[in-house]
Amino acid sequence: MIQMSGITKAFSGNVVLDNVQFELANGEIHALMGENGAGKSTMMKILSGIYSKDAGEIKVDGQAVQFKTPKDAEKLGIIVIHQELNMLPDLTVAQNLFLGKELTYGKTGILKNRQMEKEASELLSKLGLDINPRTRTGDLSVGKQQIIEIAKAIASDAKYIVMDEPTAALTDREIETLFKTIHELKAKGISFVYISHRMEEIFAICDRITILRDGQYVGVRNIPETNFDEIVAMMVGRELGERFPERNCAIGDTKLEVRNLAVNGLFQDISFKVRKGEVLGVAGLMGAGRTEVAQTIFGYRKANKGEIFIDGQKVSVKSPIDAMKHGIGFVTEDRKTEGLVLDFSIKDNIALANLEKCSSSGIVKPEKENVMVAKYIEDLKIRTSGPNQSAKSLSGGNQQKVVIAKWLGTEPEILILDEPTRGVDIGAKKEIYQIINQLAQAGVAILMISSELPEVIGMADRVIVMQEGNLTGEVNKDNMTQEVIMQYATGGEKVVQL
Known part of the structure; x- marks a missing residue:
């Protein structure tokens, strides 16, 4: 031994x-x-x-x-x-x-x-x-x-x-x-x-x-x-209480609508709506096309077909810059290669998506940067020795909070969360769930991709399910069970119109 x-x-x-x-x-x-x-x-x-x-x-x-x-x-x-x-x-x-x-x-x-x-x-x-x-x-x-x-x-x-x-x-x-x-x-x-x-x-x-x-x-x-x-x-070191915080957000009008979106070889004819204050879960097995749909909405991938509407108006999203101009944020699946510059400090990582906000006449103002970063370190309870600590020296949960802080700084109206709690401990998970709730209460439309079915069921107001690049089902809160979701994820009847 x-x-x-x-x-x-x-x-x-x-x-x-x-x-x-x-x-x-x-x-x-x-x-x-x-x-x-x-x-x-x-x-x-x-x-x-x-x-x-x-x-x-x-x-x-x-x-x-x-x-x-x-x-x-x-x-x-x-x-x-x-x-x-x-x-x-x-x-x-x-x-x-x-x-x-x-x-x-x-x-x-x-x-x-x-x-x-x-x-x-x-x-x-x-x-x-x-x-x-x-x-x-x-x-x-x-x-x-x-x-x-x-x-x-x-x-x-x-x-x-x-x-x-x-x-x-x-x-x-x-x-x-x-x-x-x-x-x-x-x-x-x-x-x-x-x-x-x-x-x-x-x-x-x-x-x-x-x-x-x-x-x-x-x-x-x-x-x-x-x-x-x-x-x-x-x-x-304490009782955590309910695993998922209670959700009581008022759901408003449609904020984001996707119609017949397709990328050849990855997914086809994807249509759904996300409303203000709503958490729409996206479930499915690995390789179902969930991340690729999110990347296309964010302008990282080019769609071969389909339309995107925000507040009822058709928009063109050809790049992540376009997406950000339309109020879309994207917490990516892999924080280490896509969400963070690991050798950068916490401050520099949070500021990356917020340089315009921290600048005057095109010049970054350290005082503005410091105020914004200090706010998110406190609000998200990021455990750190200070804003200049390198991102790579943080624990996984705190790295994830830095990625979330970066996008909260942009004040998104639509936030895509791809596996938001992967590799995160139980305490930090609950803190992230509370952040999601607060954003929804503020009217942010949230698209949450997760492979953990208890998380999807605990946090989402509705769930859409993908299988091999197709949208196979939509599940409302009333009949949201792991069995129903897995049935669609492994090949339920295709949903033509949502």
């Missing part, structure tokens, strides 16, 4: 882990939970040799160890599968599996490609994947890439696998395959550290939960002996 005790770590005098402990038994799936910034990632980076600890002890199978590099941890069978998968998309599956440990003919450097492909095929077969090892990895779904990451870990003789938000980009079917794979490996004695904010998954697959809060150890619980409310209280 792995035992971590008294682990302490500080960066520039800021203590991020304070006397923390963690234990992983053989053949166990152990969840590590806590709000964004609780210290989970730092803890696992210490375990995997990325960071050195300032104090404490790590034991593997009863022996004290000191990791100076990730290679040291890997030699003892500790492998981390990061949320951003470490696949080289232009290499084949076999080449990725043997990356860094290629089989060669002696010292010639000539690769034994056939042998590597044969061994890769055998390994993938054991994991239930029927994939040609010569397949370009970038052509595979994220779910299959996730399983290949596990195969890569097994090829490195992994005994302990750390998985960070492994299902964030997976479909329900891919999640089932992943869970089946994890259970099969668990039966062979391989242990998992499972980091996720999806409470339902934790209770479905894990044996125990260790909770961290503000860099400190809170406690450990056996799954059969605890419940959702207790874990949330341990994570946030």
